[in-house]
Amino acid sequence: MGKTSKRYTDGYKNTIVELFNRGKTYSELNSEYGIPKTTMRQWVLKxxxxxxxxxxxxxxxxxVLKKNAILQEENEILKKALSIFAREK
Structure with a gap:
């Protein structure tokens, strides 16, 4: 028969990742929860x-927003210039 893999919920994974981020080591988490270190590393990396x-x-x-603001400002300047040149005719 084939090897079955254990499934973990997203909430459980997030809890383990949070514990790691707070300072627990992979070894400590492995001892407490029995999760393979490589599995936890994948969760943390993801x-x-x-x-x-x-x-x-x-x-x-x-x-992009900054560039957009600059382009809008330039557009307003061009509109004003166009209105000035249109009046001169």
Whole structure:
């Protein structure tokens, strides 16, 4: 027969990751909960990557908003210049 893998809920995984982030070691968590160290490392890495991706997107959004504000300001300047040149004719 094939080996069956144990399934953990997302809440349980998040609890283990939080305990690790608060200072518990993989060995301590393994002793307490019986979860393989490699499994916990995957959860911690996945959580870290998820957070890093979000932060990168937030900075990208801020950059886009800043560029948008500059373009709107330039657009207003061009509208005013156009109205000045239109009156001269």
């Amino acid at each position: 959580d870290k990557n998820k957070k890093d991706g979000t932060e990168g997107k937030e900075e990208n959004i801020k950059e």
